[in-house]
Amino acid sequence: MRRKGVCLAALAFALAGCGGGALGKHALTKDVESIQSLAAESALLATQVAHGDVTGTFVRVHTQYLGRVSGSLERTLAKARVPEGLADKRRRAVRLAGLVDRDLELLHEHPDDRALGQRLAAELERVAKQAEELAK
Amino acid sequence: VSKVLQLALGILAAIGGFVDIGDLVFNIEAGATFGYQLLWVVVVGVVGIIVYSEMCGRVATVAKRPVFDAVRERMGFGVGLGVLVASQVVNLMTLAAEVGGAALVLQLLAGISYRALIVVAVVGLGVAIWVLPFEWIERLFGYMGLCLLVFAVGAIKLHPDWGAVGHGFVPHADTGNFMLYAYFAVGLLGAAMTPYEVYFYSSGAVEEGWTQKDLGLNRTNSMVGYVLGGTLSFALMITAGALYLPRGIDPQFIGTVALGADVPLGTIGLILAMVGILFAVGGAAIDTCLSGAYNVSQYFGWEWGKHRRPSEAPRFALSWMALLVLGLLIIVTGVDPVMLTEYSVIVSVVALPLTYLPILLVANDKAYMGRYANGRLANAFGLFYLAIIMVVALTAIPLMILTNGGKG
Numbered sequence: 448m449r450r451k452g453v454c455l456a457a458l459a460f461a462l463a464g465c466g467g468g469a470l471g472k473h474a475l476t477k478d479v480e481s482i483q484s485l486a487a488e489s490a491l492l493a494t495q496v497a498h499g500d501v502t503g504t505f506v507r508v509h510t511q512y513l514g515r516v517s518g519s520l521e522r523t524l525a526k527a528r529v530p531e532g533l534a535d536k537r538r539r540a541v542r543l544a545g546l547v548d549r550d551l552e553l554l555h556e557h558p559d560d561r562a563l564g565q566r567l568a569a570e571l572e573r574v575a576k577q578a579e580e581l582a583k
Numbered sequence: 584v585s586k587v588l589q590l591a592l593g594i595l596a597a598i599g600g601f602v603d604i605g606d607l608v609f610n611i612e613a614g615a616t617f618g619y620q621l622l623w624v625v626v627v628g629v630v631g632i633i634v635y636s637e638m639c640g641r642v643a644t645v646a647k648r649p650v651f652d653a654v655r656e657r658m659g660f661g662v663g664l665g666v667l668v669a670s671q672v673v674n675l676m677t678l679a680a681e682v683g684g685a686a687l688v689l690q691l692l693a694g695i696s697y698r699a700l701i702v703v704a705v706v707g708l709g710v711a712i713w714v715l716p717f718e719w720i721e722r723l724f725g726y727m728g729l730c731l732l733v734f735a736v737g738a739i740k741l742h743p744d745w746g747a748v749g750h751g752f753v754p755h756a757d758t759g760n761f762m763l764y765a766y767f768a769v770g771l772l773g774a775a776m777t778p779y780e781v782y783f784y785s786s787g788a789v790e791e792g793w794t795q796k797d798l799g800l801n802r803t804n805s806m807v808g809y810v811l812g813g814t815l816s817f818a819l820m821i822t823a824g825a826l827y828l829p830r831g832i833d834p835q836f837i838g839t840v841a842l843g844a845d846v847p848l849g850t851i852g853l854i855l856a857m858v859g860i861l862f863a864v865g866g867a868a869i870d871t872c873l874s875g876a877y878n879v880s881q882y883f884g885w886e887w888g889k890h891r892r893p894s895e896a897p898r899f900a901l902s903w904m905a906l907l908v909l910g911l912l913i914i915v916t917g918v919d920p921v922m923l924t925e926y927s928v929i930v931s932v933v934a935l936p937l938t939y940l941p942i943l944l945v946a947n948d949k950a951y952m953g954r955y956a957n958g959r960l961a962n963a964f965g966l967f968y969l970a971i972i973m974v975v976a977l978t979a980i981p982l983m984i985l986t987n988g989g990k991g
Contacts, residue, residue, distance in 0.1 A: 480831070480833075481833070484833040487830040487831055488827075488834075488839060491842065495842075495846065500845065500849040500850055500853075501845055501849075501850060501853060502850060502853065502854070504691070504692065504694040505691050505692075505841070508690050508694055509691065509836065509838035509839075512836050512838060575830070579831060
């Protein structure tokens with residue numbers, strides 16, 4: 448369901464023009480929760496890669512779908528206008544979305560690399576925790 | 584063996600109805616959002632669909648009237664036409680979503696382009712409907728869909744809190760967002776009692792030439808099939824409650840559903856899950872495609888049936904082919920199949936009373952049914968579920984608006 452939110456956020460951004468749409472506290476928190484969800488799911492997938500318990504094709508395709516959402520979130524958040532009090536939260540959210548996006552790209556390119564999977568699983572778990580803290 | 588093979592109609596109707604692409608994601612989302620709290624809704628839905636499937640199977644067997652015959656006769660031409668249009672819209676939305684779902688699963692299995700696989704899925708489904716006899720469609724898609732039982736094994740291996748699972752069968756709402764809880768409850772009920780299941784099931788009873796001797800088979804079919812479908816719903820919700828809820832994962836993709844079998848069971852679990860999903864969504868696509876052709880043919884009094892050659896029932900054959908092509912045209916626009924089917928579930932809920940009321944009226948009519956008309960118990964259950972369906976139909980759209988399409 449959050450993907451619909453991401454689509455709506457992207458649409459709102461497009462309608463608001465290239466200057467970026469305005470983002471309130473609730474919408475920003477929802478986006479951070481989406482980042483947390485994506486990071487946690489990507490960590491789970493990376494763990495399966497580390498254990499050699501998943502097919503390379505599945506990893507390549509699924510990371511592509513997850514990456515589309517994380518990339519869209521990163522771009523939308525980077526361009527959105529937020530009230531001054533939320534600027535730091537938005538900046539940290541953009542950084543976390545970027546980390547998820549980068550890690551997903553690595554998994555996409557190396558779906559059979561177990562050592563990389565282990566490293567990315569740990570990193571993505573950390574990102575998920577940071578996003579959880581940020582959403583509070 | 585032949586007794587087991589005879590259960591294929593109920594199994595296909597239930598698997599196609601309970602675990603199509605929308606239900607897969609809806610069940611997983613319900614579990615990931617509310618844990619095991621909504622398990623009781625599946626029980627309510629399973630009993631409801633058993634009651635009405637048994638009824639419409641009995642009507643089709645005794646009075647030789649599948650659902651849309653009854654709809655036209657009992658609701659009149661005008662209202663009947665409204666029901667036909669509404670049900671065809673929902674059928675088409677669901678068919679398009681299932682075709683997209685099949686292409687998504689094929690992509691996860693083969694890694695080829697999604698758009699190319701949409702065409703592959705449509706051609707495959709068209710060939711299956713054209714070439715295979717009705718009984719073999721049931722068996723192939725129904726029994727291969729049973730690979731989804733891998734989720735039941737996976738759910739056990741995830742070691743959920745069984746006390747909490749048991750508590751989930753008792754209606755309760757331990758949440759700060761009751762509207763969202765109600766939205767999921769309505770969606771799960773709508774998904775369990777989706778109209779195309781009974782269109783397909785009753786027409787299938789006529790296709791298979793059931794006679795009064797087969798009324799026992801009808802009862803067994805509806806019970807075994809839908810209990811199996813319900814079991815798969817439980818398994819998906821428990822998997823999500825144990826795996827995704829504690830991690831704060833909001834499942835959005837068909838790949839996330841499959842990952843639920845991969846984590847506890849490894850690659851073999853993943854492959855079985857994807858094969859099961861492929862045949863379940865393929866079965867649902869055939870259910871909806873044939874249901875659409877059954878409905879329009881029965882409403883206008885055309886010759887119909889898979890057991891007839893296309894030259895004997897040309898308008899029926901053209902109807903299912905046209906629906907398949909329309910489904911293809913919708914899904915190649917790039918619309919998200921998961922989102923499409925979630926909306927189709929909610930929209931179909933509004934059409935539920937107009938589908939189930941005529942079944943209840945005909946099943947109760949001694950002029951048609953003679954000694955096989957509803958008894959007191961069947962009527963009590965039928966009326967109770969009709970009341971539930973009315974409440975669900977009235978609240979579905981407002982809840983979708985109030986919860987922002989389930990976003991909360």
